[in-house]
Amino acid sequence: MLTKSDSALVIAGHGSTLNPDSSGPTWALAEEIRRRGVFGEVHCAFWKEEPSLRQILHCVDRAHVYVVPNFISEGYFTKTVIPRELDLGDGVTRIGRHVVKYCEPVGNHPRMTELLLKRAAEIAPGVPPEKTSLFIVGHGTDLNENSAVAAKREVDRIAALGRYREVLSGYMEEAPLISEWDKLSTSPNVVVVPFFISDGLHSYEDIPVLLGIATESPGAASANRTSVFAKNPYHLRGRTLYYASSIGTEAGFAEVILDQVAAFDARHPA
Amino acid sequence: MMRDTTLELERWLQAGGKTAGQICITRASEGWELRHTEDAQREDLTTFSKYEDARALANLDDAGAFRPLKTAPNLRHGWRLVLPDAHAVCLALDYFYPAMVGVWLAHRDGEVTPVDLHDTLARQTGMYRITQKLTDEQAQRLIARQCRSNGGCLKTILWRIRENISVPLLPPEKFRADATPAGALPLLCQEACNFVVAAARKMVKDETPLAL
Incomplete structure (x- = not known):
């Protein structure tokens, strides 16, 4: 030790x-x-x-x-x-x-893969991975040029394990956009895990709005703080969607x- | 030799140290008690007993709003925090007034080099690079608004805008570390904080249309 x-x-x-x-x-x-x-x-x-x-x-x-x-x-x-x-x-x-x-x-640590998988399994208990598309969501901006790289690296590692039917990256501010999750994925079940340290405006408000499971409104972040994760699963766009909180906790x-x-x-x- | 912050704080308490910002520190039957200075006479306070409780107590004001600047004079009321020893007091004060014990000791030991505001702004990058356009006159107004003790920040400012540029809108003692009353822990500002830099960005953008 x-x-x-x-x-x-x-x-x-x-x-x-x-x-x-x-x-x-x-x-x-x-x-x-x-x-x-x-x-x-x-x-x-x-x-x-x-x-x-x-x-x-x-x-x-x-x-x-x-x-x-x-x-x-x-x-x-x-x-x-x-x-x-x-x-x-x-x-x-x-x-x-x-x-x-x-x-x-x-975020550079190999164990991130394990923590993302754990969060994905917890949020969708009993849902078979072979019938599920898993999204790892990154920020994606010019200033954080490597945030997309980190999310993509985790996608590649998880995909290599062969557990999920498909593993995809999605970003808030660059393609592939997480708002197009239903077009990007093919499985009946979709699990979305934000690759962020902490829950905040991005995970409470921005990503839920992009996913279509929350509406944009002033103060939505505080209203969604607990409810956005408690309402799983979401049934929309002909799929069942599970939305996880950030992994930093x-x-x-x-x-x-x-x-x-x-x-x-x-x-x-x- | 290694500094021992807990020992230094214990000595300060034993020598009559009794307030830190809006907190008064008194002897309890076993250890120390912290509470809001304005709650000194109140008996209807909620008691807490772990130093970690200080984070939640410091995080929101009386109305439940977030306090991103912990030295803003809006500490919530209604609590007492009973702690076993000076080490726990030290850790609690780091939640109530982050870094203030450390900066006080470093300043006492000659380890603090204050940084002029214009040097702080000169090293900004990304979205804050625009703050380099802040004029001395804008800086004077900005500091008078952001850093004033009544409503802004309780810290004593050790830095300057730049050489020979003062802030006439604030009282001289706002800039004098030796003006801290006896028994009060000095709350010292070595360099303009992120809140001042962020406010400088807004001021430049609001007042200089071409800077957009």
Whole structure:
């Protein structure tokens, strides 16, 4: 078991100025890892919330600090924003009294496949995968250029297992558009799992509207917060559709964080 | 030598530290009690006993609205949080006022280098790059509105807009770390936060039509 009592862990998340639930999964992860006593101290830092990435090193007592981005994809935030805000170089960076070790984002971990499959099975219990199309939904934008890549990678991995009749990617802002799920898929059952860290405007409102299971209206996100997942399955467009919540709340994420730290050490032997 | 934040906070409490922002901290029969300063005399408070409860208590205001800026002067009322030791107080304060204990200690130890607003804006990329067009006059109005202690943010500002550019619309003590009253935990701002940067973006877009 990983023991790092002489080191600190910082989990870096996006956060939100609008959504009170956005940072929840990152805080829950920090509490879970703190409970396990693996690190001497555990902190969170955010781009859009406090503590900010600019403040966080002032809060860390120990010299050695592992920073793990709680992001699905390698891209704008993990390659540009986090390194810039923390003044990081590649790999190990000495900053004042700290030695900062910048790890791979959680979304790069092979275990994401297992967590997506678990979420898909939970949301559609008893539904045979061989009669089901599984969609993995990514964001897909110019700024997050790799979010689509991450979703496609998971689609390929799950498809290779041969369990589901078909495994497809769908995006909010680029083709193939998730709004065309019924044209893209052929099975009577359709399971949709957003490949996001936390539930928020995208999973409460944007994707349900694109799927056709919710209507666009001001405040829909707060109204849909729990109900959009509780109303499964949805019968529309001649299919049975199951819509899952984001995977960032899965308990397995704690192991993924610890694995990313261990992987960093393996790449950078002392 | 490694810093020990818990020990430092314990020393501060024992030396008479009693408030942090809108929270008063008092001795309890076993440990410490935190509550809203305006609830000091109330007896109808809901009791909480885990430091993790601080996250929920800090997250929403009295009306149930999200508080993205935890140092905004709108902490909810009606609770008391009883904690066993200084370590738990430390963790709770990190939820109520994220990073403020750490920044205070770092500032005391000479480790904080405040960053001018224009340097903060100069390093922005993506949708915030436009904030580099913010003028000094706009920055003065922006800070006066966003950072004022009555309704904006309780932190003391350590940074400048740029050299020789002050913010005349805010009182001088808003910028003086040594103006923190005795017994109060200094809430220090080393650099304009994301909320100021986001507000700068809106101001530039609203007031400079060609910037769109």
